[in-house]
Amino acid sequence: MAQVMNKQTELFRFSGDVNKPDFLHWICHRANRLGLNGWVREDVSAKSIEVLASGPEELLDAMELGCSLGPITVWVEDVERYPHKTDSPVPNGFNILNPVD
Amino acid sequence: MTTSDVARNDWYPVAIDNLLTNGQSEVVVLMQEELTISRGNDGVIKVTAQDGRPCPVAINYGHVWSSIGQPDHALFDIPEAHEDGRRMVDCGPVRVKASPLRVVENFLDIAHFPFVHTDILGAEPHTEVEPYKVEIRDTVDEVWATRVRFFQPQAAKSAEEGQMTDYMYRVPAPCTSILYKTCPPRPGSWDVIALFVRPISEDLCDAYAWMALYDETSKQSDLVQFQQMIFLQDRSILENQIPRLLPLDPKMEVPTRADTTSIAYRRWLKRKGMTYGAQLVAR
Numbered sequence: 001m002a003q004v005m006n007k008q009t010e011l012f013r014f015s016g017d018v019n020k021p022d023f024l025h026w027i028c029h030r031a032n033r034l035g036l037n038g039w040v041r042e043d044v045s046a047k048s049i050e051v052l053a054s055g056p057e058e059l060l061d062a063m064e065l066g067c068s069l070g071p072i073t074v075w076v077e078d079v080e081r082y083p084h085k086t087d088s089p090v091p092n093g094f095n096i097l098n099p100v101d
Numbered sequence: 102m103t104t105s106d107v108a109r110n111d112w113y114p115v116a117i118d119n120l121l122t123n124g125q126s127e128v129v130v131l132m133q134e135e136l137t138i139s140r141g142n143d144g145v146i147k148v149t150a151q152d153g154r155p156c157p158v159a160i161n162y163g164h165v166w167s168s169i170g171q172p173d174h175a176l177f178d179i180p181e182a183h184e185d186g187r188r189m190v191d192c193g194p195v196r197v198k199a200s201p202l203r204v205v206e207n208f209l210d211i212a213h214f215p216f217v218h219t220d221i222l223g224a225e226p227h228t229e230v231e232p233y234k235v236e237i238r239d240t241v242d243e244v245w246a247t248r249v250r251f252f253q254p255q256a257a258k259s260a261e262e263g264q265m266t267d268y269m270y271r272v273p274a275p276c277t278s279i280l281y282k283t284c285p286p287r288p289g290s291w292d293v294i295a296l297f298v299r300p301i302s303e304d305l306c307d308a309y310a311w312m313a314l315y316d317e318t319s320k321q322s323d324l325v326q327f328q329q330m331i332f333l334q335d336r337s338i339l340e341n342q343i344p345r346l347l348p349l350d351p352k353m354e355v356p357t358r359a360d361t362t363s364i365a366y367r368r369w370l371k372r373k374g375m376t377y378g379a380q381l382v383a384r
Contacts, residue, residue: 029352033355034355058357058358061358062357065360065364066352069349069368069371071350071383075372
């Protein structure tokens with residue numbers, strides 16, 4: 001029987017010189033490649049990028065590591081990562097949400 | 102791609118000190134520029150570029166170092182090189198058809214040991230890399246990985262049986278990596294193995310291994326052969342990596358926790374603006 005990997009949901013905040021439009025699409029591409037569910041959005045006032053991602057821990061690790069390097073146009077200075085508790089499951093797919101101020 | 106100033110103005114190994122005799126000269130290529138390294142009859146070494154301009158010279162760790170630019174910093178220090186009782190071993194250059202940055206990154210990767218250096222530096226089923234600490238130390242502008250532990254069937258020439266081996270990795274310059282590992286005959290001390298890489302072009306380089314060991318029994322030739330065997334096993338992997346340049350955009354890759362040092366190295370290169378041998382945009 002195939003081993004079932006435990007899924008979890010976490011919130012990531014990437015800060016630094018990160019507010020570049022291509023970073024959002026880059027993150028979306030990465031999440032889809034990893035098969036993660038969730039969303040990404042720009043937090044304009046905090047000058048950071050928020051990512052909610054749901055999937056196996058190992059793939060969330062891969063998401064964090066890849067995004068900490070990111071495309072050549074951005075510089076990620078800091079990464080914060082928190083468990084995210086929610087009553088409703090994260091919908092399938094990964095989307096870019098409207099920015100928050 | 103133009104050679105970045107960061108790359109131009111750094112130190113690189115261009116010759117092995119004790120193989121260059123008085124009155125002798127040799128020509129090497131550093132970042133597509135020919136350099137002539139000559140030792141006069143007075144023993145003084147000079148490095149001259151093809152257009153006749155003199156290049157800076159430093160002699161340390163058994164090697165002659167030079168630059169096609171003007172480094173504004175001294176060659177990095179390896180304090181262990183000055184400790185009494187260590188044997189210094191120059192292993193000589195190995196040519197690799199790969200980016201110099203790929204070669205350094207490979208040296209930092211422990212997860213490949215059981216699969217590439219089977220029954221020497223690693224063996225199945227001991228394939229798991231335990232969590233370890235990686236940091237870019239801003240005070241010294243270096244990458245360090247510490248608290249690295251891995252099972253090795255034969256950790257060194259002087260080792261007789263398998264053991265858990267402790268490691269530290271240090272990257273003091275973009276084309277240099279230094280490995281500290283458990284010293285089997287002298288618990289509490291570290292053996293030091295360094296890889297100094299000279300970029301010939303963005304995807305071709307010479308890699309010089311150098312060691313500072315506590316080992317009073319092994320023959321010098323055996324120590325060199327052991328290290329060369331390990332590196333030649335790596336070479337076949339390195340020369341088949343795609344893309345040939347080191348991606349600074351990991352869009353097409355899926356790094357895992359075991360790649361934390363690699364990601365820190367790439368972040369550090371990106372921050373420094375070291376782009377020679379790097380692929381900037383994923384294809």
